Amino acid sequence: MQYIEPVGAQGPANDFGHDYVDKNAGLGIAGSFLAADVPEHVQIELLNAIVAAGLTPAGANLKQLAQAIQSGKSTYVVATGTANAWTVAPNLAVPAYAAGRVLNIIAPATNTSTSVTVDVSTLGGRPLKKSDGSDPQVGDLVSGRVYATIDDGTNIRVLTMLPSDRLAQPYLGFHGDPVSLAIPNNVQTLVSSYTGIINNLPGATQSGGVIVIGTTGFYQVTANMASLLADYPVAYGASISVSIVNGSNAPIQSIASTPIEVTASSLTSSRAAAASGIAKLAAGTRIAAFFAQNKGASQNVSISLDAEFRGS
């Protein structure tokens, strides 16, 4: 569309030509005349926007330009083609590739290559990249999903995060490697050491097997017991738990425990049992793993402990 200059009298220059002026007989100014192109071009321009939105021009509806803008039709397209070479034909053809153009595209198939191209309005294949400009990973672009894209002048970038953009979550947990302990008969035994410890719980400290919670939140705790007959011959009345302890390390509230004791019949060979639970623990809370058995004599057992921060 071009600016159509007034016919006859002209006003001051504007950005595109000269202003139209009104007739003023008193000042001896003749008014401007409209060229035929003015009403014609304006109507055609508006009608093209309406038709490109998939609407049928109707004289009784004077909101069609607004409805055309609202429709988003010119930026929405269902791609065809193949998994790694998309063909995109918007209702309003894109005249040339240029930076800044946005298209919402539904993928025709899940990509099987890191090299994916998009041919928009038969302008030729343009590389499809992730938001950071790198290639998508195989399977990043899933059949039938809609992707908001923008042309950066060289590539077409997907604006949203793709599966390969997900960051690995840091391990916010405590892990105590299994320790072999001699457990006396009939008394709760605090697991006071581990052969190796990883402590990434936020703000937490550990001493003597007791973890002092540093950040209020939800914690999943799991204690595992292994009984290998040769080395750790636990066979009677074994139970494990994880409990909140008081300042004297006495258990005052169980967070997790084995549902029933492990008996000789259920632990006749190499066996393991676990106690697991989730609890909201306040900063400063002390927790520890406990083991008990009632064989009638001391038994050896291997015990490990995990506690993972699950969020506040």
Next chain:
Amino acid sequence: MREFELSADDVSALDLPLPVLAHCIFIPANGKNRDRLIAFDAAAAEAVEEAVTSVVQGAVEPQLKENT
């Protein structure tokens, strides 16, 4: 609260009644401490001490240690 330096075998050999043991925990030796039986109240501590002194003098020689 009192601590008794007793091994797992020592504790098992004492054969303390469950009501007493319910007021105790056993803490195996770690880098800082030896095996310990912790009695949380005076009654349990007294029962443990009586058992220690009455069972096989000499065979089990636990060291009694007042907890500070």
